[in-house]
Amino acid sequence: MRVLMHAPWPAEYVTELAAALAARENITRLCVIVRADFAYADAVGAALLARCYPAAHSERSRWQQLAGHLVALARSAACIWRERPDVFHVQALHRPILDWPLLLVARLRGASLIWTAHNSLPHENRSTDKALFRQIYRRVDAVIAHTRHTADTLIRQLDVSATRVHVIAHGPLSLSARPAPTRAAARASLGIDDSTFVLLLFGRLRPYKGLDMLVAALDRLADPNIQLIVAGEDMFGDAARDIKGRSDVMADLRRVDAEATARYFAAADLVVLPYRRIDQSGVLMLALTYQSAVLASCIGGLSEVIDNERTGFLLNPVDVDTLAARLTELKSRPDALETVRRNVAVEGDGERGWPRLAEYTAAVYCSAATQAGQRREPSADQ
Structure with a gap:
């Protein structure tokens, strides 16, 4: 199974998950779309990195940031086309109102679409976000939520089918943790x-x-x-x-x-x-x-x-x-x-350890890919 993960953020969470996923035998290739200043290249294991997004530049003007982002979108779309993944897993869209066409590009390449809802809506959400995300959630094959609260919010308030929502906990953020002094x-x-x-x-x-x-x-x-x-x-x-x-x-x-x-x-x-x-x-x-x-x-x-x-x-x-x-x-x-x-x-880690969380995530991939294959196969009476 070929997996392409879109992750302009959050870097540490994505690194931990990607390293655990890349170690699984049923994932033959894992590529992660990240920013140019992605800090954990040595920790992603066998996962490949595509640095499609520019590093953060606070001194850039608004128009320069927009131009840079449009270039990043083109690079991301080209990466999707080149990788031809079985699964396109979106951890985040940097500018959702501009970035959602990436889902269409992945669908055209035959990928199943997985979305991780770190939050049901952005923290500082705009008046248009609810309508936008409702449309996004309707078009993906599966949504991963970290808590039952988020899952219930997706189902009750954003009209996501309960059969497409999967609760997989957030793992420990130990990658950047340094040994604590006394x-x-x-x-x-x-x-x-x-x-x-x-x-x-x-x-x-x-x-x-x-x-x-x-x-x-x-x-x-x-x-x-x-x-x-x-x-x-x-x-x-x-x-x-x-x-x-x-x-x-x-x-x-x-x-x-x-x-x-x-x-x-x-x-x-x-x-x-x-x-x-x-x-x-x-x-x-x-x-x-x-x-x-x-x-x-x-x-x-x-x-x-x-x-x-x-x-x-x-x-x-x-x-x-x-x-x-x-x-x-x-x-x-x-x-x-x-x-x-x-x-x-x-x-300790228990059920929140990264190997176990990667196991659950890969199971969602397999289920979505199987359903996508069934949709593409013609029925016997056709």
Whole structure:
């Protein structure tokens, strides 16, 4: 079976999955369409890379970015035509309104179409996205969702047939994880006292991630022994405004490198994900990789990953008062935090290990390819 995966992002997830898929005997060729600055070429195993998309250039004008993207689409279409895959697996479309014709090109080459819905709709979705994605979902042979919540959303709100939706968990993001320093060493490098209760809000900072709510909770508590680390790209400038002038917040508003990431997770007593909406969270997967204690909103698929009080803690309802109360409670329960860390370490990969996830993904490929073959074969009475 020849597989072509379209993945201008997310790089780490795709690398882990591609390496596991390429190791399977029933996949004879796996090629992955990526960006020019794809960082994990050495980790994709036997998978081939087609660097069709340009590297990120923030200094480019809007028209230069559009022109570069159109060239990338032409390269991607040529790659599809050249590879003639049995399966075209879309992890993401960089600009869905422009990119959807790639599905038609793959169909013309006889490929089965698989879509991974990392989210049922984009995080910052436009008014036209629901109609666009409803049409996309209707035209693919199978949709992979990471959680039952996402699957139910696809079925109920976007009219995807339940027979075409498959739930396959998100695997651990261990590829870029660096060995974490000790808690004491991490705090010493950050200038944080050992007795301080350290919270971490990590990842690309968008309004739905609830930084403003977390800051409001800190104001309610007014606890001088709580320190918040905010680390990640400030996508819209809101984070800089919310934490400006605060002595209880340490900010690193950039794309954080692997070494700094390990330091922040090692220093934190509690990783906080006070999200207002979410399907699944790569930050949560990274936190579990670092065996962190996590407090996350009881929404979307987060509660399918976290077993409350055993492998993490859930925030319900998601509001400032409840968040402030939970932070006070968990600060007073260091033994509970340590128990959660031990449970996460013991649980390991299990059903979320990449070889098992690749097995499930390949089964979806085979099923879709079989159905496509049946559609192409003429019936006996023709």
